[in-house]
Amino acid sequence: MDIGEFSAMAESAVAAREVIIAFVHCQITYSGRAEAFLGRGDRVLLIKADSTVIIHQPEGSNPINYMRPGSAVTFEKVDQHVMMHVMNSGDKSFLDVEIFRVYDVASRKLEDGQKQDLAGSERDMSDHIRDNPTLIGNDFHPISREEQTDVGFIDVFGHDKQGHFVVVECKRITASLMAVDQLRRYVERVKQIKGTQVVTGVLAAPSITPNARDMLESYGFRYAHVQPPMRLERWHRDQKKIFEY
Amino acid sequence: MDIGEFSAMAESAVAAREVIIAFVHCQITYSGRAEAFLGRGDRVLLIKADSTVIIHQPEGSNPINYMRPGSAVTFEKVDQHVMMHVMNSGDKSFLDVEIFRVYDVASRKLEDGQKQDLAGSERDMSDHIRDNPTLIGNDFHPISREEQTDVGFIDVFGHDKQGHFVVVECKRITASLMAVDQLRRYVERVKQIKGTQVVTGVLAAPSITPNARDMLESYGFRYAHVQPPMRLERWHRDQKKIFEY
DNA sequence: CGTGCCAGGTGCCAT
DNA sequence: ATGGCACTTGGCACG
Numbered sequence: 001m002d003i004g005e006f007s008a009m010a011e012s013a014v015a016a017r018e019v020i021i022a023f024v025h026c027q028i029t030y031s032g033r034a035e036a037f038l039g040r041g042d043r044v045l046l047i048k049a050d051s052t053v054i055i056h057q058p059e060g061s062n063p064i065n066y067m068r069p070g071s072a073v074t075f076e077k078v079d080q081h082v083m084m085h086v087m088n089s090g091d092k093s094f095l096d097v098e099i100f101r102v103y104d105v106a107s108r109k110l111e112d113g114q115k116q117d118l119a120g121s122e123r124d125m126s127d128h129i130r131d132n133p134t135l136i137g138n139d140f141h142p143i144s145r146e147e148q149t150d151v152g153f154i155d156v157f158g159h160d161k162q163g164h165f166v167v168v169e170c171k172r173i174t175a176s177l178m179a180v181d182q183l184r185r186y187v188e189r190v191k192q193i194k195g196t197q198v199v200t201g202v203l204a205a206p207s208i209t210p211n212a213r214d215m216l217e218s219y220g221f222r223y224a225h226v227q228p229p230m231r232l233e234r235w236h237r238d239q240k241k242i243f244e245y
Numbered sequence: 246m247d248i249g250e251f252s253a254m255a256e257s258a259v260a261a262r263e264v265i266i267a268f269v270h271c272q273i274t275y276s277g278r279a280e281a282f283l284g285r286g287d288r289v290l291l292i293k294a295d296s297t298v299i300i301h302q303p304e305g306s307n308p309i310n311y312m313r314p315g316s317a318v319t320f321e322k323v324d325q326h327v328m329m330h331v332m333n334s335g336d337k338s339f340l341d342v343e344i345f346r347v348y349d350v351a352s353r354k355l356e357d358g359q360k361q362d363l364a365g366s367e368r369d370m371s372d373h374i375r376d377n378p379t380l381i382g383n384d385f386h387p388i389s390r391e392e393q394t395d396v397g398f399i400d401v402f403g404h405d406k407q408g409h410f411v412v413v414e415c416k417r418i419t420a421s422l423m424a425v426d427q428l429r430r431y432v433e434r435v436k437q438i439k440g441t442q443v444v445t446g447v448l449a450a451p452s453i454t455p456n457a458r459d460m461l462e463s464y465g466f467r468y469a470h471v472q473p474p475m476r477l478e479r480w481h482r483d484q485k486k487i488f489e490y
Numbered sequence: 491c492g493t494g495c496c497a498g499g500t501g502c503c504a505t
Numbered sequence: 506a507t508g509g510c511a512c513t514t515g516g517c518a519c520g
Binding site: 060061062118120121122123150151152153172173182 | 495
């Protein structure tokens with residue numbers, strides 16, 4: 001496609017809040033939270049209705065460059081190529097895309113009011129524990145979930161038979177040192193607030209790294225093996241079918 | 246575009262390791278690390294050379310759905326629409342995209358061997374501190390950078406005039422409670438390894454949250470105001486130019 | 491709006 | 506492969 005034609009088309013598409021997709025040969029400079037340069041190559045350019053700009057290389061799951069929603073997108077014709085300037089005053093960043101060739105391009109007004117419905121988050125897991133307290137122990141009685149403290153919120157907060165407080169930190173994946181840090185911070189804070197030295201810390205996760213387990217136990221805390229709900233539901237259901245072939 | 250034509254074209258493009266971009270009207274089901282459903286709407290579909298699949302809604306910076314590189318992508322014609330099945334055996338996940346309409350589509354072999362050159366990372370910051378130790382204090386002498394311990398690696402490790410060890414944790418953005426947790430973990434570990442109780446902890450960052458500062462000081466640690474290198478370099482340079490107009 | 495933290499986090503590098 | 510962690514992390518929820 002002619003490069004001047006692209007410039008005019010893209011400009012009006014951006015103004016009309018259309019989405020633009022294109023295969024381009026380009027070179028990229030970014031300046032903002034970091035400074036970056038990417039030499040000439042073929043990439044996928046995506047400009048969204050809210051002026052989000054995303055650039056993908058032919059491989060890999062992450063964009064190589066992007067600009068947040070609400071950016072100012074302008075096009076400048078320079079000789080036989082187009083310079084696309086993207087500026088975001090919110091985070092004070094620039095993206096300059098020097099476009100040498102446009103292989104394919106399309107722009108269109110897209111309609112989509114749908115929100116994704118997602119299950120299997122850590123919140124579901126803490127709900128699950130609250131409804132099934134024996135997952136933590138036979139002597140665990142939940143009081144609240146997502147309890148707010150000034151050092152973060154406690155996933156599940158409760159007590160045991162003797163009335164000693166119990167703090168539970170949930171991880172939907174393997175618990176790491178950071179998870180132990182968090183638990184420790186909450187336990188310390190609860191001790192301060194409640195004025196007691198007897199607070200139980202429990203780390204609930206499907207697994208835990210050896211170092212995290214060591215550190216956990218050195219603090220006198222406990223690990224509870226808990227599976228996050230809905231994990232790999234479909235895989236287990238369909239695998240059977242696949243093996244039947 | 247005819248939906249059957251799309252199916253055949255996409256199938257051969259995937260086989261040829263071409264990249265595909267399209268505007269489609271679709272409905273999406275995901276199952277893997279979580280379970281998700283997204284009703285009918287207009288979206289951008291991107292299939293990369295390595296069988297990465299990415300789907301974007303018309304707004305927002307993140308993809309609404311994606312599948313990692315190396316997925317198996319197949320197309321199935323069902324009545325007047327196409328069902329795209331994506332399966333990744335690595336992370337045991339499924340993505341089903343039911344495509345009702347294809348507004349625009351393009352596929353192409355893209356050539357790009359470039360790697361991005363990026364400056365301003367935390368690693369650059371720890372390099373900067375090692376080369377300019379007075380940023381931490383007049384009495385700081387770096388020994389090593391990225392020092393490995395079993396509880397993580399220490400950004401900059403050094404000592405003071407009296408030979409007391411100093412542990413520096415860097416953050417390129419505002420330091421939070423988590424950063425203090427990390428620093429504390431490293432200081433504790435160094436005390437154990439070196440068999441001393443006198444270890445200085447320093448948190449180096451451009452800013453720090455009030456809670457983090459409180460916790461930092463309660464541990465007897467210190468904050469060092471350090472700007473990450475190259476931050477907003479371009480903005481400062483060009484802002485002047487902008488204001489000249 | 492800042493603070494804290496989860497995320498289908500992802501990617502990088504270390505052991 | 507697993508572990509520890511940075512990331513132009515992004516996004517949400519709460520004070």
